[in-house]
Amino acid sequence: DVKVTQSSRYLVKRTGExxxxxxxxxxxxxxxxxxxxxxxxxxxxxxFSYDVKMKEKGDIPEGYSVSREKKERFSLIxxxxxxxxxxxxxxxxxxxDRYNEQFFGPGTRLTVL
Amino acid sequence: xxxxxQSQPEMSVQEAETVxxxxxxxTSESDYYLFWYKQPPSRxxxxxxxxxxYKQQNATxxxxxxxxxxxxxxxxxxxxxxxxGDAAMYFCAYRSAGAGGTSYGKxxxxxxxxxxxxx
Numbered sequence: 001d002v003k004v005t006q007s008s009r010y011l012v013k014r015t016g017e018x019x020x021x022x023x024x025x026x027x028x029x030x031x032x033x034x035x036x037x038x039x040x041x042x043x044x045x046x047x048f049s050y051d052v053k054m055k056e057k058g059d060i061p062e063g064y065s066v067s068r069e070k071k072e073r074f075s076l077i078x079x080x081x082x083x084x085x086x087x088x089x090x091x092x093x094x095x096x097d098r099y100n101e102q103f104f105g106p107g108t109r110l111t112v113l
Numbered sequence: 114x115x116x117x118x119q120s121q122p123e124m125s126v127q128e129a130e131t132v133x134x135x136x137x138x139x140t141s142e143s144d145y146y147l148f149w150y151k152q153p154p155s156r157x158x159x160x161x162x163x164x165x166x167y168k169q170q171n172a173t174x175x176x177x178x179x180x181x182x183x184x185x186x187x188x189x190x191x192x193x194x195x196x197x198g199d200a201a202m203y204f205c206a207y208r209s210a211g212a213g214g215t216s217y218g219k220x221x222x223x224x225x226x227x228x229x230x231x232x
Contacts, residue, residue, distance in 0.1 A: 031218050040122070042204060042222040058219070090158065099146070100208065100218030104158035 003027070004105035006091050012111045019078040021108050023091030029103075030096050032074035034058075034066065037088040037107070046089075049074055050096070081112045115140045117207050119223035126195045127231050133180075134190045134226050136205030143167075144210035147181065147188045148220070152202040161203070164188065166210075192228075200230045 007022035023032065031050050035043040035058075045058030047066040055066050063085060067075045074093075078085055088109050092102040116139045126132035138147070149161040164172045164181045171179050176196075180189045192199055205223040 033219075035222075040224055042117075042119075042224045043220075044222075045219060048219060092158075094218045096218060099163065101160055101163075102218065102220060104150075106155070106157050 004091060004093055004103050006089075006105040006108050008108050009106060010109045010111075012113065013078075013081050014113055015082060017078075017081050017112075019081045019110065019112075021076040021078075021089055021091075021110070023074045023076070023093075023105055024072055025074075025093040025103070026072065027093065027095070027103070028071065029093035030071075031094040031100070031102075032068065033092040033094075033102065034064075034074065034076045035090045035092065036060070037090055043090060046076065081110075083112050086110060086112045115142075115145075115207050115209070115221045117205055117221050117223040119205055119226050121226045122224070123227045123229070125229040125231060126192070126199075128195055128197060130195055131191060131193045132195055132228065134192075134203050134205075134228065136188045136190070136223055138186050138188065138205070138207050138223075140186070140207065140209075142209055146208045146210065147179075148206040148208070149177070149179070149188075149190045150204045150206060150222075151199075152204065152225075153198075154201070158204070162190070195230050197230050197232060200228055202227050 004025045033048040034046040049068040065077045091105040094102045145166045147164045152158045176193045206220040
């Protein structure tokens with residue numbers, strides 16, 4: 001079974017703090033994704049990576065950055081957390097075959113106070 | 114850009130009954146994939162069913178089936194014999210088939226529909 005894990009289920013941070021969200025997958029997937037999930041908005045893509053050290057902006061990259069130094073790990077960084085970044089963050093990975101099925105982690109509920 | 118719309122924020126169904134969740138999308142592409150994902154209260158999102166746009170036959174997976182209307186850009190999910198374990202948030206998603214690696218498997222999601230199953 002594909003397993004995607006995220007470092008924390010719940011996280012509380014203060015405004016202005018630097019926040020790291022970690023995602024690890026164990027299936028040697030090339031593609032990895034970070035989404036945020038908000039009520040009424042569904043999932044929106046923040047960043048994705050198709051290879052080590054490669055990254056592409058998604059639909060809402062402002063206020064975020066990412067790092068992928070190893071194939072299995074994809075980190076989302078909030079350089080200076082703000083209250084409007086309070087959200088559920090979901091990581092996913094996929095193998096770039098015909099279906100490119102995405103497998104999701106359990107999510108991190110981030111609250112910025 | 115593609116958009117996906119789920120117009121039903123919430124739906125409910127009695128156990129053992131059938132329910133249909135609606136999804137419409139907008140695209141100018143002819144080759145793409147459509148998906149339904151399920152997110153139970155525990156939050157781990159899982160794939161329920163997928164449809165390839167070039168296939169006219171509607172996909173089925175056990176109690177789950179889709180009604181894919183390409184001309185109408187409609188992609189509804191039918192759950193038959195509903196079970197308590199079907200209670201979840203359901204997301205419709207679109208993915209371009211892409212040329213080469215340009216799409217990288219990016220998904221565009223709808224807003225989600227919360228499904229409640231009553232015993």
